[in-house]
Amino acid sequence: MRSVHDHLQACLAAVGQLPPLAVQLPDAVGCILAEDVRAPSDLPVTDLAALDGYAVRSGDVAAADRGPVRLRVMDELRAGDTDLVHLVDGAAVRLASGAPLPVGADAVVPLEATDQGLAVVTVLRAVVARENVRPRAVDVRSGDVVLAAGERVGARQEALLAAVGRARVSVHPKPRVVIVSVGDELLEPGRPAEAGQVYDANGHALATGVQDAGAVAFRVSAVPDRRPELRELLEDQLVRADLLITTGGLSANDTVRDVVGPMGAVRFDNVAIEPGRRFGVGHVGEEPTTPVFCLPGDPLAVQVAHEAFVRPALRAMAGYTDLFRPSVPADATVGWDSPAGARQFVPVRILGSPAGGYRCEPVGEVGAGTLSSLAHANALAVVPEDVTRVAPGDRVTCLILDA
Amino acid sequence: MRSVHDHLQACLAAVGQLPPLAVQLPDAVGCILAEDVRAPSDLPVTDLAALDGYAVRSGDVAAADRGPVRLRVMDELRAGDTDLVHLVDGAAVRLASGAPLPVGADAVVPLEATDQGLAVVTVLRAVVARENVRPRAVDVRSGDVVLAAGERVGARQEALLAAVGRARVSVHPKPRVVIVSVGDELLEPGRPAEAGQVYDANGHALATGVQDAGAVAFRVSAVPDRRPELRELLEDQLVRADLLITTGGLSANDTVRDVVGPMGAVRFDNVAIEPGRRFGVGHVGEEPTTPVFCLPGDPLAVQVAHEAFVRPALRAMAGYTDLFRPSVPADATVGWDSPAGARQFVPVRILGSPAGGYRCEPVGEVGAGTLSSLAHANALAVVPEDVTRVAPGDRVTCLILDA
Secondary structure: OEOHHHHHHHHHHHHOOOOOEEEEHHHHOOOEEOOOEEOOOOEOOOOEEOOOEEEEOHHHHHHHHOOOEEEEEEEEEOOOOOOOOEOOOOEEEEEOOOOEOOEOOOEEEEHHHEOOOOOEEEEOOOOOOOOOEEOOOOOEOOOOEEEOOOOEOOHHHHHHHHHOOOOEEEEEOOOEEEEEEEOOOEEOOOOOOOOOOEEOOHHHHHHHHHHHOOOEEEEEEEEOOOHHHHHHHHHHHHHHOOEEEEEOOOOOOOHHHHHHHHHEEEEEEEEOEEOOOEEEEEEEOOOOOEEEEEEOOOHHHHHHHHHHHHHHHHHHHOOOOOOOOOEEEEEEOOOEEOOOOOEEEEEEEEEEEOOOEEEEEEOOOOOOOOHHHHHOOOEEEEEOOOOOEEOOOOEEEEEEOOO | OEOHHHHHHHHHHHHOOOOOEEEEHHHHOOOEEOOOEEOOOOEOOOOEEOOOEEEEOHHHHHHHHOOOEEEEEEEEEOOOOOOOOEOOOOEEEEEOOOOEOOEOOOEEEEHHHEOOOOOEEEEOOOOOOOOOEEOOOOOEOOOOEEEOOOOEOOHHHHHHHHHOOOOEEEEEOOOEEEEEEEOOOEEOOOOOOOOOOEEOOHHHHHHHHHHHOOOEEEEEEEEOOOHHHHHHHHHHHHHHOOEEEEEOOOOOOOHHHHHHHHHEEEEEEEEOEEOOOEEEEEEEOOOOOEEEEEEOOOHHHHHHHHHHHHHHHHHHHOOOOOOOOOEEEEEEOOOEEOOOOOEEEEEEEEEEEOOOEEEEEEOOOOOOOOHHHHHOOOEEEEEOOOOOEEOOOOEEEEEEOOO
């Protein structure tokens, strides 16, 4: 029996971080930056009007608080105007919000503080220098590192990258994961099942789990337990896979071991995990080889294996340093047994609050391994290898799953 | 000036929940169920072997704890075998994990508790009735509601739906959102910018924000501030939009009001929000009309408006009852001013822990409205309308943004 710790280390060692790739900005969303992104120019590139109004020299309107000041309107500028305009003494330029400040102006009088005149404007209050001006480079200076390698690109980071003009950035790309469910008993949902047949839940759930982890999933329809067909299919899939995952085909006739083993260097072990328990990890195909994870066929075991092994490995491939889901300590509301020597993952619902502390309540019968229990859980309680009994009130670490 | 509360209510009233639609299972991921899903059959559909071994009558091996018991092996079954096999007295059937239990058998002896014989097997220990049997319907009974209307379909729920054979489910579909940035000054990232030109950050960031909220975004490249072209473009886009969003074109020459207003019933207001401030909300096009939100052009204001108005509306359209991001109370590490009568959103970093309490620290200069501050923030502090000064140590509600 191999420990969960050792098998996870083998999975992480098998994958490694994907090398950087320059991608278009929308494709960088959800990825980790592989470069320090420097601003190629100031943001904004010039002083801009912060609101609709009139560009002035503040000195020309200093007396406006004591009585109206009239200025000639020499021009009108909108956002996007690139003409270089020079403001002369005693004049104003009407500006739309976002328009560039004319040379010689040092402030903007808001529309509401004027009579909104077209040829001549009457200014009703004074402004101080820089008032209502959005200064050049207030957001970013040319050459600044706006985002550092290792940061994740979400909407807010994308906005900044776009604003400094970056159309391409270097990221750790999203791992491409090919998922193959193996088994004669497997049937696509929607078709009538005979006794002994089982709908393929693994392919569907893994594809979504892989995508939730920030990777790209290619799900291959369930394939029968026949060696030549399986080998051909896997070889065909390698071209688009940064990681190959199989489920099932590991018990009794050992189809997957017989097919995947000779394709490369793959070790198969019983892992001390419940639900479990037979797993493979290694590399297949020609150089550069492709990492492969072989998972059991039981659908609950596959989803637990996704949390325990696959998701951390995908995040490592994608350049994350934080590989694991958040966890909280929670007190068990009821007791249950746990197998000696194995790490047990139990679907639970977390109750309580940060202030009052958390409790965890198993969903369904512990050990029954049902999909309905996991579908209604919001966390997995993790019982260590040396614990054989969780008593009511015992504190257990719980991995928080997505809502 | 319209309040944030009133404008949000107008946005929610303009959209409404999208009507249910039956979709293929993979397309249901991320959606809210619009039906109570009942299992069409038991899961599993028959008693199955829980591990590799031999199906027996437990009575036939009751003496095995006192000495080896030999049984004739009458057949071998694998997962997926649908032949009806009847176990006769004094015999065993070799089973792979997941294979259907023969009629007449009531337990499975694990391989390890036998000599693994092919024609005759020697059983080395007794089993009790139901031992190592995964009973029919242990997970779900035919007719049970496995998931109720209102639940979200993630990986774990998808696994259960697949396992009970559902290939299609009725959900509230993902809203399709067309995003149009308006402005002569706007330029796609990657091209050289002249003074006065601005890269379109809004289209990119909104598209990602909309997708993060569980909707589908169609981003139209930035369009110039010209009425006939804008009208034609918007009319063309209506066919694929459950919601139309414009940014910019609301100040000075009011292009968007002049174009969008006559296309339907849209009201434009200054909303008491900082950053802000000019917004439109209503419907355009022929029956069934399409809701439209008009946002300002300033990129920080757009991202704040996304959090304050767009995201809650998208979640309402998609059938969520929980429309808002989680928030925490946090103590300000420094003080800052807030405009009288307006709700202020300030990019902050949350520090601390659930146990020790949270603090919030503004990123960058408050009120400067920079994209870099938001890109490095992990929350938005929300200062109420009647507060004009946040003092160090004051408790502020903070919306937690995505990591």
